[in-house]
Amino acid sequence: MNYKYDVSIIIVNYNGKRYIDNLFLSLKEIDIKDIKVQIVFVDNNSSDDSVKYLKEKYSLANLKIVESKENLGFAGGNNLGVKECEGEYIVFLNNDTKVEKRWLSELFYKIKSDSSIGIVNSKIMFFYDFIKLNAKTLDKFLLKSKILVNDKEYLIDNKFCKNILYGENITCFGHSLLYIPLQDGIVDYHIKLYVKDYNEETDWIYINDLQYNINKRGIIELNITKEQIIQNKLSLIQNAGSGINDNFDGYDIGLGEEDSEEYQKEYEINNACGASIIMLKSDFEKVGGFDENFFMYYEDTDLSYRIKRLNKRLIFYPNSIVRHIHTGSSKEWSTFFIFHVVRNKVLFVYKNISKRKAIIINLCNLLNKNNTLRKASISAFKIILANLQNKKEKK
Incomplete structure (x- = not known):
């Protein structure tokens, strides 16, 4: 052709x-x-x-x-x-x-x-480059998950962290890593971290050989120049x-x-x-x-x-190589996202792995208290039954 x-x-x-x-x-x-x-x-x-x-x-x-x-x-x-x-x-x-x-x-x-x-x-x-923040502590300290990056509020994303306990407050240990996306591009950055339950003498954040201490108000302020960003930025794999x-x-x-x-x-x-x-x-x-x-x-x-x-x-x-914003057309863990992921997992398993296992998974979703999971289950059953009917009619 x-x-x-x-x-x-x-x-x-x-x-x-x-x-x-x-x-x-x-x-x-x-x-x-x-x-x-x-x-x-x-x-x-x-x-x-x-x-x-x-x-x-x-x-x-x-x-x-x-x-x-x-x-x-x-x-x-x-x-x-x-x-x-x-x-x-x-x-x-x-x-x-x-x-x-x-x-x-x-x-x-x-x-x-x-x-x-x-x-x-x-x-x-991932679309943006990142700056890696290393935690240093003899025990642990808490960070508020909401920080300021160039005077804009940013919610620290769990998928860009390692060796932490994630919640409204993030528990950091001596080997914790936080990756902050450089959403403003390659410019000077001013980052404010809000710390709780800390020891001023033993707890801090560092970027390679740059050390940032906690002040008496419980704030770590990172003033990072454009040149330092260029030297320390890195890329993270999305897929x-x-x-x-x-x-x-x-x-x-x-x-x-x-x-x-x-x-x-x-x-x-x-x-x-x-x-x-x-x-x-x-x-x-x-x-x-x-x-x-x-x-x-x-x-x-x-x-x-x-x-x-x-x-x-x-x-x-x-x-x-391609850079990807990720979930650009839908919000990750939105109701829309959860509905389609839950339903389509059942459809995938039914078609490619095991019809029996797919039905068991879908029945569990149907019995779940979460309304989105129940709706996803009903939708999956409807699609499966419609496909069976179509096959029957073709015969």
């Missing part, structure tokens, strides 16, 4: 106007040399003038904008985008990302190099491939880890993260595309398992 492009990049957007500049400025800078690239931008009925803004600011000859009259979710939006693709290979890229110059060429040449590979997964870094644990919960390999030698080599993975992957368009169509019952979450895991049934491997490839 003749293809107009080597690669089609599909970007699904829902009210993501605020991410367009970061993404498209980075896409304009990618090193593609002799690779023919198409960009397919699917808008899921946004209300923030995303499409108008994109058309006005980024008039690219290889850009195709597809407007859906309804929100089809990540699964349906990508399926719609693939129908408009004219590339031999397709790349799924989240809208809340920015890519490095060789992001696409590394993906493309890697998958072309080995026909046994079904999907190549980029190294996905270096994905996995499924014994409870069938999906997880990101390397989540919150510093980018080290471990994540600078390629390896085979169990399932891929749909934030940045490449595959043959023909393989995607062969397995039926994304299952639109999933809407969003677990849809990439389900697709991964179906690609593996083609006797193809999934590879994490660290030379392809």
